[in-house]
Amino acid sequence: MPQASTPPRLIVLVPEEGGGISRLFQQLQRGGGQDDRSRLEIDFFLSHDKRRGALLRFPGRLGRFLARLIFRRPAACHINLASRGSTLRKAIFAWLCRRASVPYVLHLHGGGYRDFFCNLPAPLRNIVRAFFRRAARVIVLGQVWRDFVVEVIGVDPARVVILPNAVHGPDAVPNRDAPGRVPQILFLGRLGPGKGIPELVEALARDDMRSLSWRAVLAGDGQVAETQAAVAAAGLDDRVEVPGWVGPEAVEALLAASDILVLPSHVENLPLSMLEGMGYGLCPVVTPVGAVPDVIRDGQNGLLVPVDDAGALAGVLARVVSDGELRGRLAARARADFEASYDIRHYREKLEAVYLDVLGENDQRSAR
Template sequence: MGGSPAATRGGAVFGSPAAVRHYVAGGRENGGGIGRLVGYIADAAGTAGTRHRVTDTRGPRWFAPFSLSRLLRACVLVVKDRIVDPDLIHHVHVAGRGSTLRKLILTEVLHRLGCRHVLHLHDYDYAADFDARTPFRQRLTRRMFRRADRVVALGERDRAMLTALLGVEASRIDVAHNCVPDPGRPAVRSGEPPLIVFLGRLSERKGVPELLLALGDPAMTRLPWRAVLAGDGPVEEYRREAAALGLSQRVEMPSWLDADRTRELCARADILVLPSHAEGMAMAVIEGLAHGLAVVTTRVGAHEEVITNGETGLFVPVGDAPALAATLAELVSDPETRRLLSANARAHYLSRFSMATYSRSLERIYASVPVRTRMTARSR
């Protein structure tokens, strides 16, 4: 299967690849929000006929011998691909902590073999993670990002950080907000208590303690509603907290849901809430827009690039349980506001965050990567 015709600019040859290999810790099934995004990309029609392959660089969870064997297997695939398909693009998804360490090794192999590769940053606060590293590790990390053919950021905050802190040339950075498949037109719901959903790891960073306090606030307990908090993490601990607040009959915590069950849940929902303390660009927010839900979130990461307060969603202050309770109570008691936010969210998704829009963005990024056919490392 061929890619788009190549173009020549300034002596370099450019063109969309016939295939792309994605590298993500945990793969599609155990890679959290990043894995889910990569799965959506791989399942989509593709960019200009491009085939997308997914390689796990860690395994379901961190376990040193098993994870190292996965990383070694990924490096062997790099060598094989360089011989069999030298024009393939390697799309490396990286976050902080152990993810950066694994990708330092993987991208060193990619560089030495002269492979075309894109580095895609997913992290809620990569600057803080970088600052915590030793000077030696910082130098290696800067070099890793500078060597990539293209670097993809989730939003303008990360674009600025990549330039100022890591020294990546602004001309080689692309911003690509996340995407989800189109679930179709939302069903009309009536006669049922509003359903509030949370999608993501149950944790302090995601604002779950404040969310439970908000749901247990008198402003909320006097109103009819139900809630589902779907995600992994210390689920039993948060179930006990919900019970202590008298919420056991109203709040369900089914743990992590796969993509199909997530779509089923959102199809029944009215409100998506994500009171995070830190994010890059939360997949849950895009899921909420796609399903035409009234989205309640915080001004973190790239959220302000995606949500217009009062039009396509509502913002609440970070860590403010009373404000969150008041906002949720207003939505629960005002179906007209929910309807307006729902319609605007759905239209916003269709115009900016569909798979078709995202695929076109990837196509432009891949087409901007120079074609290299010789087994030579880059000098940069």
């Protein structure tokens, strides 16, 4: 181990801004959860960008990463992982780590990873299995993902760590007690079928919702024009706003102004927008996909709705729109659970504990 005066350095591979995982690590990069007790120095490295020509820039990025491995000699590397191209790129980064004798930690985020892995040709599945099994630790976001990497990919259970996502939240929940307040429903995420946007628009257009007073904001990238057209075709222009992608400050303003966080996804890992809604004291209405059931207990801190069921979604939304007492009770419990388990101010310490376990094992091997 390095001397106490020189904390061990970790390289963390982060993607370009845009998705939930990039938001999480950008918050850490800005100092979220870091204080004088931090025992590690974290060096963030942009592993991929979404601009045109990214593939042509990838060899240069690998070269810069290899230079850091050789000349800055990190104690370990943290590799954030999703499916498809992310797995291919990160497997190359992991190979470089092995060549440099630097242990790596995999952090699985992709909600569709099971389908991606199971649909790979057998030779590629074997490569991905080796990629996972050679990791010093595999961090997953919930029990369903632990079961997957242990039972399907074959990772040693002792090397798998469940560490749920975390986000920033306000110190206090915004006041929503104004007389005559019209409840606002908020969706944050990629607009499209995978997030349940078609059935959400259908649910909002149903008679049991039309008879109530509410407004909604569907914010995110993806199929923005298509969603705007669907809202217009449903005759919801006066109630539903589709602003497209919004930045961090606008997201915070929307969370503060809203009452219900809706996320009728078909596939998720553990969505940050749901945790953000909990942090701002919104009532979650979500589908039980990925690690969501680890967080949301139906009728206690939110409501669960079946996947791809516009009728059920309309019924649940109508229930929390019309029943302010129920909405407030679920939201208060969601906020309490956020404070206990999903506040980013406690996240870095938990993440560093994983790293320190890895470094301790590495030291023991080196001493043999």
